[in-house]
Amino acid sequence: MSDRPNESFLARLDRIDRRWIFLMMAIAVAGPIIWVGVTGRTFPETATPAVQGAFDAIERLPEGSKVLVSFDFDPASAGELQPMATGFIHHCQLRKHRIYAMTLWAPGSPLIGATLADVIGNDPSYRYGENFVDLGFQAGNEGVMKQVGVDFPKAFPNDSKGTPLARIPMMQGITRLSDFDILISVSAGYPGGKEWVQYGVSPTLTQGHRLPFVAGSTGVQTPQMIPYYPVQMSGILGAIKGAAEYESLVNAKATAPGETVPAKYQEAQRRMAPQLFGHSLMVGLILVGNVIFFAGRRKGAAE
Amino acid sequence: MSQLGTPMVDPAVERRANRMMMVILAVVCALLALRAVVGSSVGSGDAAVTEHGFGLVYVQEAKKGFVAEDAKEKAADGTEVEVRRWKPAAPGQTPEISWTEWNEVTAGEWAAAQRARADAPASAPLVTVSWPRTAGVWFAALMTLAVLSFLWRDNPVYKLAESVVVGVSAGYWMIVATWDTLVPKLAGALVPAWTKAHLMPSLESAGVDWWGLVPLGLGMLLLCRLSARVSWLGIFPLAFVVGTFAGLRFVQNIESDLLAQVATMFEPLVVVKHQVLAGADATATAPIDWAGSIGASLSALLILVGVLSVLAYFFFSLEHKGAVGGAARVGIWYLMITFGASFGFTVMGRIALLAARLEFLFDDWLWLIDPSGKH
Numbered sequence: 162m163s164d165r166p167n168e169s170f171l172a173r174l175d176r177i178d179r180r181w182i183f184l185m186m187a188i189a190v191a192g193p194i195i196w197v198g199v200t201g202r203t204f205p206e207t208a209t210p211a212v213q214g215a216f217d218a219i220e221r222l223p224e225g226s227k228v229l230v231s232f233d234f235d236p237a238s239a240g241e242l243q244p245m246a247t248g249f250i251h252h253c254q255l256r257k258h259r260i261y262a263m264t265l266w267a268p269g270s271p272l273i274g275a276t277l278a279d280v281i282g283n284d285p286s287y288r289y290g291e292n293f294v295d296l297g298f299q300a301g302n303e304g305v306m307k308q309v310g311v312d313f314p315k316a317f318p319n320d321s322k323g324t325p326l327a328r329i330p331m332m333q334g335i336t337r338l339s340d341f342d343i344l345i346s347v348s349a350g351y352p353g354g355k356e357w358v359q360y361g362v363s364p365t366l367t368q369g370h371r372l373p374f375v376a377g378s379t380g381v382q383t384p385q386m387i388p389y390y391p392v393q394m395s396g397i398l399g400a401i402k403g404a405a406e407y408e409s410l411v412n413a414k415a416t417a418p419g420e421t422v423p424a425k426y427q428e429a430q431r432r433m434a435p436q437l438f439g440h441s442l443m444v445g446l447i448l449v450g451n452v453i454f455f456a457g458r459r460k461g462a463a464e
Numbered sequence: 465m466s467q468l469g470t471p472m473v474d475p476a477v478e479r480r481a482n483r484m485m486m487v488i489l490a491v492v493c494a495l496l497a498l499r500a501v502v503g504s505s506v507g508s509g510d511a512a513v514t515e516h517g518f519g520l521v522y523v524q525e526a527k528k529g530f531v532a533e534d535a536k537e538k539a540a541d542g543t544e545v546e547v548r549r550w551k552p553a554a555p556g557q558t559p560e561i562s563w564t565e566w567n568e569v570t571a572g573e574w575a576a577a578q579r580a581r582a583d584a585p586a587s588a589p590l591v592t593v594s595w596p597r598t599a600g601v602w603f604a605a606l607m608t609l610a611v612l613s614f615l616w617r618d619n620p621v622y623k624l625a626e627s628v629v630v631g632v633s634a635g636y637w638m639i640v641a642t643w644d645t646l647v648p649k650l651a652g653a654l655v656p657a658w659t660k661a662h663l664m665p666s667l668e669s670a671g672v673d674w675w676g677l678v679p680l681g682l683g684m685l686l687l688c689r690l691s692a693r694v695s696w697l698g699i700f701p702l703a704f705v706v707g708t709f710a711g712l713r714f715v716q717n718i719e720s721d722l723l724a725q726v727a728t729m730f731e732p733l734v735v736v737k738h739q740v741l742a743g744a745d746a747t748a749t750a751p752i753d754w755a756g757s758i759g760a761s762l763s764a765l766l767i768l769v770g771v772l773s774v775l776a777y778f779f780f781s782l783e784h785k786g787a788v789g790g791a792a793r794v795g796i797w798y799l800m801i802t803f804g805a806s807f808g809f810t811v812m813g814r815i816a817l818l819a820a821r822l823e824f825l826f827d828d829w830l831w832l833i834d835p836s837g838k839h
Contacts, residue, residue, distance in 0.1 A: 180616065181481065195826060198827065240817040267640040268636070359713075359716040359720040363724060364719070380813030384806045384809055388725060400813055425836060431823070440808075
């Protein structure tokens with residue numbers, strides 16, 4: 162029974178305990194996860210131009226192209242970015258590109274190994290040192306980006322296992338950043354996609370050979386990255402929605418109609434149903450909040 | 465009227481909410497207990513069994529053995545060098561180096577192995593529960609719940625989780641800084657032979673690099689900030705760092721964020737797009753794509769209006785009246801829409817992270833869902 166019996170419904174809503182809102186959000190996110198987990202169904206995705214641009218940039222490269230992938234994220238943002246990293250590596254594998262993986266984030270180093278093992282671990286056509294290499298972590302942020310622009314082996318003298326680059330066959334002919342055919346950054350913040358544009362890609366604009374660049378970024382970082390598209394970046398995967406669109410493009414290429422897509426390649430698509438319900442709740446709460454605010458203001462003015 | 469620092473919710477409402485939350489917590493605990501008792505059906509067909517419990521990780525042993533193979537190879541300068549390579553030991557061959565790996569398997573594979581155990585040969589690989597990895601899943605699940613418990617209110621369990629995260633992060637970064645920076649780049653530069661012999665066998669160095677004394681000296685000066693008497697010496701390395709980054713960023717920001725962005729502004733306002741015909745590239749001879757052309761032209765116009773109006777809003781040398789005031793008001797709308805888009809992206813990011821944690825709890829820990837067929 163209410164302790165303020167004459168109170169209006171809107172006034173009660175205004176005093177609602179915030180934990181009810183947390184509970185509603187938990188249900189709005191958890192319910193769809195269970196529904197998707199049990200039924201295995203995901204929403205269809207249509208690629209936006211920025212995501213299509215990212216896909217096309219990798220797709221149009223000839224087989225065996227040299228792709229530098231920078232894993233600039235940590236486990237804390239893996240919920241958003243791991244599907245992108247998996248998608249990029251999967252796409253490169255389908256196109257039989259050579260994959261050079263590196264990171265400027267120390268906690269990103271184990272994520273490189275896990276992603277490569279997860280996607281191309283059992284592929285006999287991919288041999289370490291010939292088709293893919295894990296260059297590991299290098300400290301120095303923008304300093305490393307500047308360094309790889311002029312002298313790649315000096316910035317990365319060894320791979321993650323300590324093998325000198327000179328003994329790795331696929332590193333032959335790699336002297337600087339512009340020797341790669343495309344640069345991909347999966348970025349959670351600093352240093353990441355923005356710094357790669359500033360220190361890696363922009364210098365190549367004035368050298369007459371623009372290095373194609375594609376990024377996947379967190380939702381927080383995406384608005385900062387969008388101004389670089391499409392001149393300084395060929396494409397961008399913005400937040401989990403961009404990852405889901407990219408997954409659908411890669412899966413459509415990888416699997417025949419009716420064929421089952423492995424769950425590891427649908428991680429972002431599975432997370433779109435919780436997004437729908439979470440955002441719907443958020444929009445509803447914003448509307449209710451505004452109704453309460455304007456009703457309170459009108460009541461105050463009347464009194 | 466509520467003031468800063470006082471709770472927005474009155475005590476009666478909070479007491480009622482507390483009671484309701486305790487009921488919800490009790491229901492969740494009861495469901496967990498029920499989940500453990502009922503168990504899960506794992507595996508399929510004849511190998512299907514009911515596993516009582518959840519959050520278990522199963523592994524299969526894989527023995528690895530290698531033998532050395534010495535060979536002579538030609539180096540880049542044409543001389544012959546001896547190279548030792550390791551290759552997997554053949555069946556029956558005694559390996560010179562061996563170890564056992566424990567690879568994760570599904571609950572179904574574990575169930576099938578349990579069924580076949582009676583008839584399996586002694587050399588069959590062992591499939592068992594990995595208690596360390598199981599403890600890892602439970603620790604991760606309980607830490608996730610501990611952090612989420614902050615939504616209820618600040619509490620000792622949350623404080624414990626927070627302290628664990630801070631402590632582990634600090635320890636991790638110290639180890640990374642030592643082995644990725646101090647050892648290879650400082651010790652490896654100044655005492656390369658000793659570093660290679662005692663700390664980093666894979667280090668390749670052309671000899672002593674005396675430039676390593678510069679970061680060593682600057683680092684020592686930075687440590688002076690710990691003492692009040694000589695803390696002023698710490699200003700010099702800080703000045704070096706700030707000056708270097710200011711110079712580095714000045715050039716790159718002008719190049720990428722100013723010049724390149726201004727260059728993209730010089731685009732035609734009227735865009736004519738042609739339809740892309742199947743099997744052919746877009747050419748001038750193809751019919752005009754009216755929808756695409758109007759969309760692209762509107763987009764170019766919106767960008768131009770946006771840039772000018774936002775610049776007008778931030779131009780304070782003229783009073784925001786008349787035409788300038790109108791442009792500034794349009795600029796405010798542009799800014800608000802931009803902030804709204806940023807907020808939307810932030811919400812998307814946070815929900816994605818929450819979904820990832822809940823997916824972990826429901827999949828790896830509780831076995832309520834099984835998208836990847838692990839259970």
